[in-house]
Amino acid sequence: MISVLVVDDHPVVRDGLRSMFSADPRFEVVGEAGDGDEAIAAAQRHRPDVVLLDLRMPRTDGVTVIKELAARQVTSHVLVLTTYDTDQDVVPAIEAGATGYLLKDAPREELFRAVEAAARGESVLSPAVAARLMGQLRQPAAEQLSARELDVLRLVAAGSSNRSAAAHLFISEATVKTHLLHIYAKLGVNDRAAAVATAFSRGYLSG
Structure with missing residues (x-):
């Protein structure tokens, strides 16, 4: 059974995710958090296999949470689940150490598979995010002026x-x-x- 910590500042979203994962025998929701500070404390307390993390939250944002968990040697895998797929959101989260990045419109089974893969330490990217990152990689690096x-x-x-x-x-x-x-x-x-x-x-x- 994969232990999951649900982090989102919207109670309705947290309720929906908790109900969805709790109804599946593959997962156990061990905690919830409504902002970044709560997320760090809960992750340290529960040490879940996967932290399902929103990015834009009050007090402490998701990218800072990812960095803090690494600094505090919390080995949980972080799977970002957000509505945002802009470069300014995706790239910092991946660079900070997120195992995966999924959008909230992902189908239920895709989300389940992503959490299972994240628990194994495998990288997970939604198709839209993967395409955005590939586009960035294909851009030639800016040449320096002599x-x-x-x-x-x-x-x-x-x-x-x-x-x-x-x-x-x-x-x-x-x-x-x-x-x-x-x-x-x-x-x-x-x-x-x-x-x-x-x-x-x-x-x-x-x-």
């Missing part, structure tokens, strides 16, 4: 023309243009103004 490209960019940001930048750096105008094309490609922009604005936002240039 020292010379930064020199050119600083002069452009200061208002220098290609000609004056070339004279300042003792290189040809053509070389400045080549550096600019490389800068545009690395920053994903098409012109000087966008390059400068993006460089400031990414910390390449300081105000």
Whole structure:
């Protein structure tokens, strides 16, 4: 029998999950929690096989809960069950150590299978979340600007023309243009103004 801790700030959701799991002989609901602080205390007390965890909760959010459980050496596997599948929710939860990430619209049997897999330490991702993570992995890593490209960019940001930048750096105008094309490609922009604005936002240039 797999022991489960249900964590959600909505009582109706907790009641539904508790009833669903309690009705199946494969599972035992050993506790509930309505916020992150309660979740940490309950997980330490019950040491369940699986913590079924909502992400957005009062007082302490789900990602912090995952990190705290790891820091306190609570070995329960955490299966995130939430309505949110945005990058800002999914990636931090996975990076913090969540065993799986499921959306609340998952069918009952899919949720049961996910909890069983999580109890075995297997990674579980809903199809939508898996597709989102794969999309992120397929994106090429942002290339860093070279020292010379930064020199050119600083002069452009200061208002220098290609000609004056070339004279300042003792290189040809053509070389400045080549550096600019490389800068545009690395920053994903098409012109000087966008390059400068993006460089400031990414910390390449300081105000």
